[in-house]
Amino acid sequence: MAYQFSLSYYYITEQHDKQLDVFSEASGDSRQDLINQYVRGWLGRNRRYYETLAKLDVTKREIDIDDWVKIVVEQGFEALPDYKNSISDGEIPPNPLGHIILPAKMTKRDINYIFLTKQNYILLRTAIYYDGSKIAQYLSRVVYEHIQRNWELLYAPQVAAETSNYWLKGDK
Known part of the structure; x- marks a missing residue:
């Protein structure tokens, strides 16, 4: 589901707005579909990091996993109980998105x-919570x-191939 x-x-x-428009037109994907793909791709490439944060959160709050998942999915992090054990310095690895300004x-x-699997939905909520930013900024x-x-x-190569067959000439 x-x-x-x-x-x-x-x-x-x-610049990115124009590039997104051009690729959207070339691919037939809506901007919303492309953004959805980008988020899914980001979570996929960084799954281990966000899983680590989710597991840490469950452990530090000392809450049943099923209860934690239900609360995160239905109400968000704000509805979770307080931490029983605080997170100490060094327990959270560097944010993979931290270098993006x-x-x-x-x-x-x-x-x-956007539509996500249950796991990606939870990981995205976890990512935003631990990133400390608003949804839009994240x-x-x-x-x-x-x-x-x-x-x-x-x-860019796919967009260029819409108007030129030069890509078939090889690397000469």
């Missing part, structure tokens, strides 16, 4: 929701990181 993660908006650079000038874009950094890392290697 897919879980709907509600969002209101995210921020994107003007968004540019000052960004455009606000609306988005309604999502914006995921989108920024994804486009920065993948545009030249994955997306």
Whole structure:
């Protein structure tokens, strides 16, 4: 069963906004579908990190796993009981998104929701909670990181191939 993660908006650079439009048109994927893919990809690449945080949270709150999952899914981290044992320095590894600093000038874009598996839904809630940012800022950094890392290697060649068959000529 897919879980709907509600969002209101995210921020994107003007350049990334144009790139997303161009690739959306070339691929036939909606912007919302692309953002959904980016979030799923981020969680997949960093699954071990976010699983570690979720397990740490369960342990430190001394709560039954099933109860913890139910509360996180249905109500969010705010509804969890307080920690019985505080998290000490060094127990949380460096945030894999910590190096991403968004540019000052960004455009606000609306988005309604993304669909995730139960595990990804929980991991995304965990990620946002431990990141310490708002949903929009977290999502914006995921989108920024994804486009920065993948545009030249994955997306630009596909967009270029829409108007030219030069890619078939080889590496001569």
